[in-house]
Amino acid sequence: MPPAVDEPGVREVLDAADVARALTRIAHEILERNRGASDVVLLGVPTRGVGLARRLGERMSAVEGSAVPVGSLDVTMYRDDLRLRPARALEHTDIPAGGVDGKVVVLVDDVLYSGRTVRAALTALDDLGRPRSVQLAVLVDRGHRELPIRADFVGKNLPTSSRERVRVLLADTDGRDAVLIGAGPGQPAAALDETSGAGPR
């Protein structure tokens, strides 16, 4: 059951059409920056990043006329906050055939917050191989970085208070596309997932 917009204090900042436009723009920006899609590999960070990566891949493949490899990269085993909570379930990692050596890897996530998930993803990539370069695409950048990390492609810059929750809904997992913002539990950013704004997984 997707959270309704009329929940008290919850506001929709991007609707389905906004999400679609943002993804189309990011897909073009990735192609522009890399002069096409050759050697580009999209890796989504579970859970919402995987669906976003797949959609970016579809758009890029349509423009380029050749399939862009899309995979998923679970960062659970590389997180710096594992000891703050009970052991978590692993998500699926799926690296496209051909690996990441010498490729341009574009990491895709839904919300960029503290930057700790991205740091974990970079460490995980280290163990997989040696990409030629690594870029970062996110649907929402909500600020409050705790590490020197920035996104290369951003759907929407969303100024937030750290007390607020940002939730990304995607049609395949949540029934519809939207970005919601609302009052949330006032936890310090350090104890949260990057996407914990997106609610319990």
Added chain:
Amino acid sequence: MNRHLLSIDDLSRDEATHVLDTAAELAHLLDDTDRAVRKLPTLRGRTVVNLFFEDSTRTRISFEAAAKRLSADVINFSAKGSSVSKGESLKDTALTLEAMGADAVVVRHPASGAPHRLAYSGWTRSSVVNAGDGTHEHPTQALLDAFTMRRHLGPPDRPGALDGRRVAIVGDILHSRVARSNVLLLDKLGAAVTLVAPPTLLPVGVGSWPCQTSYDLDAVLPACDVVMMLRVQRERMNAAYFPSAREYSRRYGLDAPRLGMLAEHALVMHPGPMNRGLEISAVAADSPRSTIVEQVANGVSVRMAVLYLLLGGAQ
């Protein structure tokens, strides 16, 4: 999950499934041949002690490999060549390990219940993993056996389910901790277990276990999805349980004709070490349906999952 893994009864069905799913994901991660570093940093700075009071090859090496692939520090302790042979008690050994800061102790002991004593006596704060105690339990062996069965037998629509599968466990049930752990786990996962052994090698009270028993291997074999042969544990036998090895082999050994009675998809398993020619023939052990070598590889993934779930999060 409980802080310790002493018995399969420490796990609910959901928790056991969670261990097996985690093991599958870890196996998928590290078996990727493109992967540059076949190791994960998750347990960096944690110490795992392998405390072995009884001989073991594969279990100890398997736990050591699992801990090292998660980047934990490993200390191996075997009773031979240690102060235990000078008469040191389990308590004093435990206190020594506590002083060294062990986060997990993997213990094998000839006495049933020794891991439980270690876990709940207050001698140490570490997590305790039972790697085989006397004739009681060997939970990680059961988990890796179930993991192996799931890989081969799970229905395509629900990968990993063992509901309704038939498993025969054959041989020296009396001395087998593997059999007890397997019966408990397979029952939790929905499989139907039949223990097959001569009456002398079935434990007292087996009627209360969640399984069937039979004395007739030939009657059980055709309907099985899995036949698991157990080692005849001569080192624990101080009485005559059967007239001769040849008679045992003829009635309860998995030889070529019996291999032919199995269904097309049925698996042959053995926890090792094998007595070739006694409980299992070379033909059966080396046949394509034998998962005996695969069981060893799967053991590392399952033990990684157990160590991660016990040590990976907040204590």
